[in-house]
Amino acid sequence: MQCxxxxxxxxxxxxxxVQIEQCSGCRGIFLDYGELEALTRVEAQWAQPAPPPQxxxxxxxxxxxxxxxxxGHYGHQRHRGLGHLxxxx
Amino acid sequence: MATDVLPALTARVRSAAHPAAAxxxxxxxxxxxxxxxxxxxxxxxxxxxxxxxxxTDAAQLALRMAAADHPALDGVLLAPLHPDAAALHDRxxxxxxxxxxxxxxxxxxxxxxxxxxxxxxxxxxxDTSRLPFPLPLMRGPxxxxxxxxxxxxxxxxxxxxxxLRAWAVLPAWARDEAPMPSPWRLCHGxxxxxxxxxxxxxxxxxxxxxxDDLGLGAAAWDLARPAAWFAAGVVGPAEWARFLAAxxxxxxxxxxxxxxxxxxxxxxxxxxxxxxxxxxxxxASAACRGxxxxxxxxxxxxxxxxxxxxxxxxxxxxxxxxxxAVPKEGETGAxx
Numbered sequence: 001m002q003c004x005x006x007x008x009x010x011x012x013x014x015x016x017x018v019q020i021e022q023c024s025g026c027r028g029i030f031l032d033y034g035e036l037e038a039l040t041r042v043e044a045q046w047a048q049p050a051p052p053p054q055x056x057x058x059x060x061x062x063x064x065x066x067x068x069x070x071x072g073h074y075g076h077q078r079h080r081g082l083g084h085l086x087x088x089x
Numbered sequence: 090m091a092t093d094v095l096p097a098l099t100a101r102v103r104s105a106a107h108p109a110a111a112x113x114x115x116x117x118x119x120x121x122x123x124x125x126x127x128x129x130x131x132x133x134x135x136x137x138x139x140x141x142x143x144x145t146d147a148a149q150l151a152l153r154m155a156a157a158d159h160p161a162l163d164g165v166l167l168a169p170l171h172p173d174a175a176a177l178h179d180r181x182x183x184x185x186x187x188x189x190x191x192x193x194x195x196x197x198x199x200x201x202x203x204x205x206x207x208x209x210x211x212x213x214x215x216d217t218s219r220l221p222f223p224l225p226l227m228r229g230p231x232x233x234x235x236x237x238x239x240x241x242x243x244x245x246x247x248x249x250x251x252x253l254r255a256w257a258v259l260p261a262w263a264r265d266e267a268p269m270p271s272p273w274r275l276c277h278g279x280x281x282x283x284x285x286x287x288x289x290x291x292x293x294x295x296x297x298x299x300x301d302d303l304g305l306g307a308a309a310w311d312l313a314r315p316a317a318w319f320a321a322g323v324v325g326p327a328e329w330a331r332f333l334a335a336x337x338x339x340x341x342x343x344x345x346x347x348x349x350x351x352x353x354x355x356x357x358x359x360x361x362x363x364x365x366x367x368x369x370x371x372x373a374s375a376a377c378r379g380x381x382x383x384x385x386x387x388x389x390x391x392x393x394x395x396x397x398x399x400x401x402x403x404x405x406x407x408x409x410x411x412x413x414a415v416p417k418e419g420e421t422g423a424x425x
């Protein structure tokens with residue numbers, strides 16, 4: 001591809017997963033449709049911390065605790081009553 | 090074996106409810122509330138009689154009854170109708186006011202987690218040096234060791250190996266092979282949600298019942314069963330958080346007032362997980378049935394423990410006033 005402004009050849013670069021073309025003569029940059037938005041999105045992800053992985057504030061738990069990711073057995077327990085919680089077992 | 094005492098116990102509770110030999114006109118004359126190896130409990134009207142487990146130590150039960158009857162425990166433990174246990178055949182029988190327990194179909198979200206925690210905190214804060222009698226040792230580790238003995242006696246089971254491994258790495262005190270770490274506080278010894286009743290029944294405040302394992306020991310043991318449920322995923326994080334926050338708000342001394350409570354809870358919660366899993370396997374084997382989802386969850390927790398070293402337990406607070414404890418069952422020697 002040639003630069004639409006100075007007609008020098010353009011080189012393709014990959015920036016954050018987005019393909020961009022830069023002119024080897026005037027250093028101008030050509031963006032395909034949607035690539036500017038893609039770069040903006042990538043920039044925003046860099047600036048923001050990742051969202052917390054779970055809704056509950058992570059209560060301290062032992063390292064050997066249940067890490068079921070989501071609901072443990074208590075989710076089922078809720079519909080079954082107190083069951084084992086009432087006995088010395 | 091536990092049913093032998095039932096007819097005599099039923100007659101005893103009836104006569105206690107109608108002391109002047111008045112004819113019984115009770116709308117609900119009698120009910121067997123429990124009939125297990127660890128005790129038989131019968132209700133008649135407003136009176137509940139408990140035949141304690143065969144082999145219960147009479148001297149230790151007398152001290153536990155004295156604690157339940159003492160004003161320092163007023164509002165924490167349900168007070169007995171009579172402070173003394175009476176012999177009935179080869180069993181010791183105690184009399185209590187009827188209280189209403191949690192219904193089995195209660196949503197765990199609606200269980201009185203805060204009340205349970207606050208009662209425990211008050212129990213643990215009792216200044217035992219002011220009680221005019223010595224106290225026996227809390228029997229939590231004894232019960233855990235007994236559960237392991239039952240597991241070993243139950244024969245081979247695919248779930249037994251991780252439970253035995255988890256038991257083996259516990260410190261000696263949690264296996265009832267060494268004294269519990271200080272400070273010793275007054276503990277319930279067998280807390281679960283069946284140990285709460287409203288008294289007076291229906292509308293009264295919650296009280297703790299069942300003094301059979303009450304005594305001096307490591308207070309974190311009383312938090313260990315809810316902690317084990319939470320760690321196994323059997324109780325949700327919201328319920329556990331409510332329980333822990335209420336215990337702390339009431340000044341409970343078993344865990345630090347803030348921060349991570351698990352250094353204090355790790356060993357007792359492991360021990361209770363092992364105890365629950367061991368009894369579950371022993372009972373399932375005896376009944377020739379499989380394990381249910383909750384029982385499997387407790388064994389899974391034991392399996393995960395193998396990969397995590399035991400947290401060294403440090404006392405939450407410096408040792409306070411020395412408290413006296415009577416020797417354990419079967420031991421002799423002066424109380425210290």
